[in-house]
Amino acid sequence: MENLLQQLVNGIAWGSIYALVALGYTMVYGVLRLINFAHGEVYMVGAMTGFYAAHAFGVADQPSALGLAATLVASMAACAVLGATIERVAYRPLRHAPRLAPLITAIGVSLLLQNAGQLVFGADPKFFPPLVASREAWRVGSLAVSNIQVTVLATALLLMAGLELVVMRTRVGRAMRAVAQDADAAALMGVPVDRIIQLTFVLGSALAGAAGILVGLSNPKIDPLMGLLPGLKAFVAAVLGGIGSIPGAMLGGLLLGIVETLVAGYLSSTYRDAIAFVVLIAILLYRPTGLFGSAQPEKV
Amino acid sequence: MRARTLAAVGASAFAFAILEWVLPRALNPYYLTILTRIGVAIVAAVSLQLVNGFTGQFSIGHAGFMAVGAYASAALSVYLGSEWLAALASVLPVPLARALYFPLPLLAGGALAGVAGLLVGIPTLRLRGDYLAIATLGFGEIIRIVILNVDAVGGARGFALTGQNGADLRYEDLGAIYAVVAISVAVIARLAYSSAGLAFRAVREDETAAAAIGVATTRVKVLAFVVSSFFAGVAGALFAHSEGYIHTNSFSFVRSFEIMVFVVLGGLGSITGAVIAATVLTAAPEGLRGFGEFRMILYALLLIAVMILRPQGLMGSRELSLGALRGWLRGRRAAA
């Protein structure tokens, strides 16, 4: 029983990271109906930026709250800029092209970032600095929650709450929701659609950057190709929750993290990576709109 | 009509002779390997073109079917092939024995890949657009990971094409390989460009209208998918038997993307476009080897640039034929 709880805790910690990345996918799909394949690479850049920033700020040797905060801010800012640049350069010119074109471009950007990353950061893995001491924060019997897990959860929850606030309680958030529903109507209502889309990318990428840091804390070995698989899995999480739905992405991420951890723990760890895809197929076959999505029937 | 057929047969025989007897003696093995890889890429690209370009179904799990073909054919050769080959070689001259044996693993790989295509296609082809793409991506990965866990075909160590009696089961006969390539391309082109084959493009253009005129759209999509995965399996089998060693790393979604790039850059709906793109983009990185790490970056930049500047790719949906070439030249001369 305690083992189960431990697995759940681990699963929730991982799941919250998936959720942060999934949010970026779901928001971009909501406003552009585009699967931003490059999003996983933004997350990788977040981790890498965090590595270099921590060293540049001189906080890499010892854990400190300030060090963590500074690194987070640096990484989120860098990723926000990256996300906005990608949107401007690669996706905006194709706003009115057939659906296939931006999808392929997204794949191109993904490949570009992976390989540029290998060039710029070096292909060898690096070790993310221990900005949070790896200690037990909490223990109940044999159930242990580490400092790092608490940090991950707290940061993720804070960021998700912040996003929810922006999207539901601000004018800008309302504009985002309007563009997601009907971009043309929003434009007619005076919403600066291009700006809003850019903002969507900025927010989503910043969250991915934060996720990169959190992963660096949990799994210190980072390398330029680390974004591929987690990116795909986060995307599955977004689909699971209902692509386009923000609460869906959060829930989907958590669920996926839990399912993955449970399967790896109880069944087999070699098939761990396959689980996400099995979940994906299952959703697509039985409930393609996901948990919170709504069906969009085609008008004949 | 007869003169054209005669010319085609003559040209094919000539090409075969060059590939089979001249080039292997004239070029060093490195270039022969590239030619073989080009052949594999052509079959992979043209088979994907049937689904993506002609039927308009965006499938990005093609490497999974190549993996099925590669591993199935390799397993056949390793576990049974060496005996059959030995049996054949005892009554026939060795080159003939090998030539007679070779189609077997190819067909086995293709058949099993086709079955995989049927199993994947039936549930996923109900989905549209992005969802179909993701589903096929997912299946491609599942196939790869499952194969990775099968010890009998090497698992994480990879799988070498040596028979249990130590025999080398590789088949690098350029003439035979390109004969397979030519047959594959011809079959797909003939299916696509027939009156019944209009069904593929009808589904692509407007699925609702296609159904309204009596096209069984799901069955057509599944057919395209099965034929496409059959030939993907053949490409995989060609790859396995020419390389002599396979690992699931060669069949990840990166490979699926590469093949999709051939199809899109060549022009969705153009077989000649896919052939040209597969050839150029397989040969060029080899030529770009001097650029080192920049190679993949240039590749990615090329893809992005083409999508932004010329999304219809090289050929759009038209084919290159002698007639079209003549017409184009005439047009240029008239304009001059």
Next chain:
Amino acid sequence: MPLLELAGVTLRFGGLAALGGLDWGVEAGAVAALIGPNGAGKTTAFNVVTGVYPPTLGQIRFDGREIGGEPPHRIAALGIARTFQNIRLFRALSALENVVAALVAAERPGFADVVRAPRWRARERELAARGRELLARLGLERYADARADALPYGEQRRLEIARALATGPRLLLLDEPAAGMNPAEKDALRELVARLRREFSLTIVLIDHDVRFVMGLCERITVLDHGEKIAEGGPEQVRSDPRVIEAYLGSPADPAAA
């Protein structure tokens, strides 16, 4: 027995009833019309008949045979063809290819197409000839090899009809065939419809907004509003029905002046 018969057909999307208890019959050889204000459910009725949506309730019978819930391609094979409100041609294909695709729709590509024996070649030639002949009967022969989306608007609508005819139907459903046409074109279309009924032994049902166009052409008119039938009969009967007038204009006035 009517060729096409709907009995109590209801179609619900979530909580909304697009069609409510529709009883409707079309006699063989008739030219009938389905009219009504926007959103009345006319295209939805076509969609239910052609299998795009299965009816939530009720039966649909074609020549006595129950067809409710059958998929569209099966209904096309049974002899019901249609055109669409927003033209749905195979735009990248030529006009001839659009028609030939309909001629062979019941077959699937196979070995014969790969092997290409003489018998295959003969059949291909025959299909092309039949396709051209059909195009010629609708005055489209010079567009045979042009891309479908390169045709002028009126010709595109005729091509869609040609494609529908290529399936050899007994019932032809035309959804707003006169949309976007000027009066001269509408007259030509009216003649075409009459000619089609004669030459192809068809039963034809039209949907259109132009009440006058419909009055001059159709023997029996059925009026829908909010998914329900509110009137039915000959042109004179329907024209003066107060419920029809109200549905279109919201207050007593003459729809013939529209």
